[in-house]
Amino acid sequence: MNVKVFEKLHAEGLLSDASLESVKTAEANRLFSLHWEIKTLLYLGVLLLSGGLGILIYKNIDTIGHQVILLIIGVICAGCFSYCIRQKAPFSWQKVNSPNAFFDYALLLGCLTFVTFIGYLQFQYTAFGTAYGLATVIPLVVLSVSAYYFDHLGVLSMAVTNLAAWMGIAVTPFQLLSANDFSSDRIIYTGVALGIILLLLALISAKKNLKKHFAFTYQNFGAHILFIACIAGMCMYEATYLLWFLFMAVVGAYVYLQAFKEGSFYFVLITVLYGYVGVSIVVTRLLIRSNDIDGIYTGLLYMIGSAIGVIVLLIKLNKKIKHARV
Amino acid sequence: MLAYSSLSLDNLEIKEEAEKALRKECIDVPAYKAIEAAHPVNFYTPNPVIKIGLFILTAVIVCFSLGLLTLISFDMLRSEKGFASLCVFVGLACYGVLEIFIREKKLFRAGVDDALLWSAAGLLVCSVTYLYDGYSSPISWCFFTFAITLLATLRFADMVMAGVSFLALLGLAFTLLIKLGPVAKTVIPFAIMVLSLAVYAIGRSWMKQYAFRHYNWCLTVVSVLSLLTLYLAGNYYVVRELSNTMFDLQLEEGQSIPGALFFWIYTTVIPLVYLYLGIRKKDAILLRTGMILLAAIVFTIRYYHSVMPLETAMVLGGLVLTTGAWALIRYLKTHPHGFTYVEPDEPSLADKLKVESLIIAQTYTPGAHTPSNTTDFGGGTGGGGGASGDY
Numbered sequence: 001m002n003v004k005v006f007e008k009l010h011a012e013g014l015l016s017d018a019s020l021e022s023v024k025t026a027e028a029n030r031l032f033s034l035h036w037e038i039k040t041l042l043y044l045g046v047l048l049l050s051g052g053l054g055i056l057i058y059k060n061i062d063t064i065g066h067q068v069i070l071l072i073i074g075v076i077c078a079g080c081f082s083y084c085i086r087q088k089a090p091f092s093w094q095k096v097n098s099p100n101a102f103f104d105y106a107l108l109l110g111c112l113t114f115v116t117f118i119g120y121l122q123f124q125y126t127a128f129g130t131a132y133g134l135a136t137v138i139p140l141v142v143l144s145v146s147a148y149y150f151d152h153l154g155v156l157s158m159a160v161t162n163l164a165a166w167m168g169i170a171v172t173p174f175q176l177l178s179a180n181d182f183s184s185d186r187i188i189y190t191g192v193a194l195g196i197i198l199l200l201l202a203l204i205s206a207k208k209n210l211k212k213h214f215a216f217t218y219q220n221f222g223a224h225i226l227f228i229a230c231i232a233g234m235c236m237y238e239a240t241y242l243l244w245f246l247f248m249a250v251v252g253a254y255v256y257l258q259a260f261k262e263g264s265f266y267f268v269l270i271t272v273l274y275g276y277v278g279v280s281i282v283v284t285r286l287l288i289r290s291n292d293i294d295g296i297y298t299g300l301l302y303m304i305g306s307a308i309g310v311i312v313l314l315i316k317l318n319k320k321i322k323h324a325r326v
Numbered sequence: 327m328l329a330y331s332s333l334s335l336d337n338l339e340i341k342e343e344a345e346k347a348l349r350k351e352c353i354d355v356p357a358y359k360a361i362e363a364a365h366p367v368n369f370y371t372p373n374p375v376i377k378i379g380l381f382i383l384t385a386v387i388v389c390f391s392l393g394l395l396t397l398i399s400f401d402m403l404r405s406e407k408g409f410a411s412l413c414v415f416v417g418l419a420c421y422g423v424l425e426i427f428i429r430e431k432k433l434f435r436a437g438v439d440d441a442l443l444w445s446a447a448g449l450l451v452c453s454v455t456y457l458y459d460g461y462s463s464p465i466s467w468c469f470f471t472f473a474i475t476l477l478a479t480l481r482f483a484d485m486v487m488a489g490v491s492f493l494a495l496l497g498l499a500f501t502l503l504i505k506l507g508p509v510a511k512t513v514i515p516f517a518i519m520v521l522s523l524a525v526y527a528i529g530r531s532w533m534k535q536y537a538f539r540h541y542n543w544c545l546t547v548v549s550v551l552s553l554l555t556l557y558l559a560g561n562y563y564v565v566r567e568l569s570n571t572m573f574d575l576q577l578e579e580g581q582s583i584p585g586a587l588f589f590w591i592y593t594t595v596i597p598l599v600y601l602y603l604g605i606r607k608k609d610a611i612l613l614r615t616g617m618i619l620l621a622a623i624v625f626t627i628r629y630y631h632s633v634m635p636l637e638t639a640m641v642l643g644g645l646v647l648t649t650g651a652w653a654l655i656r657y658l659k660t661h662p663h664g665f666t667y668v669e670p671d672e673p674s675l676a677d678k679l680k681v682e683s684l685i686i687a688q689t690y691t692p693g694a695h696t697p698s699n700t701t702d703f704g705g706g707t708g709g710g711g712g713a714s715g716d717y
Contacts (some may be wrong), residue, residue, distance in 0.1 A: 005343045014361050015353065022352040032608040032668035034658065037617060038651050038667060047363040047646030047689060052640025059637060097455065100668065101655045105648070155684035161687050173688050216680055265375040273379055307387045311438065314379050318372040 003027050028064055042105045050112040057120075066124050073117045080110025084150055093210050096151040107150050111158060115139045136166040148211060156214055160198065160221050167194050171221055182232035192233075195226025198255070223255050223267065227274040234281050240286065248278045260321065276310050329368075329428045329481050334542050337365035339436075362614040388445040392416050402516035415450030440484070447478050447487065469499035479544055488544035492525060492551050502571065512584075513575045513660030518559035519542065526552040553600065553615045560592035563626045591627050608659060608664065 006023045009015040015023075022096040054077070057069045084107045087099045098104050118139050121128075128134040143159035146152065170179035174265050202218035205211055230251065231246035252275045259267030263315050283302055287295040342362045353361075372380065380439075395412060396403070403409050424442040431440040455462050455470045473493035478487040496612045499521055503514050529545045529552065532538040538545065558564050566583050570576075582591070597619035604613030624643070627633065634642075658667040 002343050005340055009361060014364055019353045019357060023347055026350050026352050033668060033670045034665050035667055035669045038654055041647050042651040045644045048640045049644030050642055054636035056641060101651055150394045153680055153683040157687035158690050173684055193666040265373040269375050269379045276359055300390050301391040303389050307383045311380055311383050312378055318376045323341055
């Protein structure tokens with residue numbers, strides 16, 4: 001806080017002596033927080049450690065033998081999990097704060113090594129048979145249980161990513177578009193299914209009050225996947241693109257209403273933007289039919305005009321949510 | 327000079343300070359309401375998330391307007407010069423709209439104004455440079471970028487403009503010094519260092535001055551960038567590789583540059599100096615820049631000398647980082663010397679959007695992939711929304 005500002009306010013008679021004093025003491029006792037710096041270091045450390053161990057093992061496979069490697073990974077993983085179990089606060093369906101700063105990262109390291117452990121077992125011994133599904137289901141189960149049991153949003157995101165991988169699509173944020181081939185039917189339908197499942201999970205978390213703060217993560221992954229699958233459907237299917245558009249409208253209305261209930265600017269924004277892309281695709285498809293240079297002019301004018309319209313809409317919505325919140 | 331009313335900017339600061347005091351319970355709600363009423367802020371600033379949407383949409387409008395105008399005047403343009411003139415026109419139009427919006431609609435960091443400013447600056451820089459000498463030499467590039475972004479910074483106090491302006495200034499110095507010929511390769515690193523240090527010193531002293539209070543964020547950006555360039559100007563990797571390409575030294579592998587010892591010491595010492603000063607002065611800018619540059623030391627050394635294999639380095643580094651952080655957290659429990667591990671109480675957008683969990687998801691790849699029946703992973707398109715249907 002800038003003490004000068006408060007002195008000025010005090011001189012104007014807007015601030016009592018006591019308030020000014022408390023501002024001054026608060027400012028004098030202010031501590032310099034290293035929270036984010038240390039968190040970054042810890043996270044980098046965990047990443048380096050799990051990555052480095054992975055490579056180390058891979059390179060020395062001939063000299064130390066598979067059992068030893070498995071043992072090492074297993075010990076680290078077990079160590080992390082036993083630390084977490086000893087430290088954790090009692091389980092509750094509400095938000096549980098982590099007991100100390102190290103806890104979150106120990107859990108993360110434990111989960112990462114566990115996934116390596118299972119992957120290694122499967123690769124080396126095909127322990128789970130040739131039904132590859134099982135090798136992904138086990139991490140999925142362990143990750144989801146840990147996410148709920150220890151209340152860790154990062155692990156929950158890992159579980160969601162794993163669920164998607166099990167169903168056959170990549171939902172890693174920056175690879176959502178590049179790693180999936182949205183021209184294949186299977187991916188589109190899987191995306192729709194996964195999106196609906198995640199949105200349902202979000203609804204259940206929020207409604208039944210089961211780890212309510214997890215709802216955002218589910219809703220976030222779910223809404224993006226579902227919208228992208230719908231857009232892919234609109235682009236891919238000549239005959240049924242209007243049906244896909246209708247479906248998208250239903251999804252959009254649902255996400256929009258939820259967003260308003262929660263007062264979430266973020267979901268309102270993505271609904272509006274995805275919806276806009278959807279409408280634009282329909283308009284473009286209709287314009288392409290006209291097969292005429294005028295179509296291009298109309299298209300450009302449409303884009304300019306509609307973007308202005310959406311801006312006005314967003315500004316209105318911004319106002320509306322603000323009032324809805326107060 | 328500033329496009330915004332100075333009184334409103336002051337009131338905005340007062341309001342933000344009062345909000346902080348309210349959060350810390352130094353003042354009560356009636357006092358806050360009274361302060362808010364006595365210092366009204368008439369800016370229009372939407373929620374940060376909505377702002378991103380407004381930014382994207384405005385950028386879409388500018389792009390399509392440019393496209394439409396090009397299409398309409400296609401016959402008149404004929405040459406590249408004609409197109410450049412059109413870009414000047416659109417850039418000026420963006421600027422005009424921006425001024426009107428700020429005056430009439432009181433936009434302030436609303437997304438629309440940022441997009442208009444960036445596109446105006448971008449269009450003007452490209453087209454003016456082209457119109458000036460026809461082939462866009464690096465010197466005129468840097469000069470016009472510097473001049474236009476500097477003017478934009480002064481008028482709109484925009485952080486990005488300030489940063490670009492500083493980098494363009496360095497670029498200008500670099501391109502001018504290269505003309506010196508063979509002397510250049512010894513002079514340039516030191517010239518850039520001196521320039522960065524000077525800008526840093528000036529920036530930090532202006533930050534404390536009342537007259538520059540509205541430019542505080544611009545000056546912060548410039549200080550961070552100048553600390554980075556101060557380091558990079560003497561970083562061994564940067565100096566060696568850059569002089570190798572720019573001055574055609576034809577260094578063999580393992581061969582080093584004149585004055586290598588100096589640059590090696592510089593490479594390893596400067597980040598530690600930043601860290602030390604950052605901790606001494608409790609200066610977040612120095613501290614965080616120092617932390618980032620620690621990584622630069624590691625990468626520079628590893629590039630030339632393989633001290634140990636990568637995986638051993640990773641494991642050791644990971645161990646050092648985790649135990650170090652663990653020790654720091656324990657040490658900070660009693661708040662020694664005014665430091666703490668307690669989270670700062672300012673609510674941040676990153677928190678609300680759960681950015682941390684997304685980063686974890688980004689760096690994590692599920693262990694065993696389900697083999698798919700179709701083997702067409704990896705080559706996907708973005709959905710292919712058509713030429714004008716998607717952006």
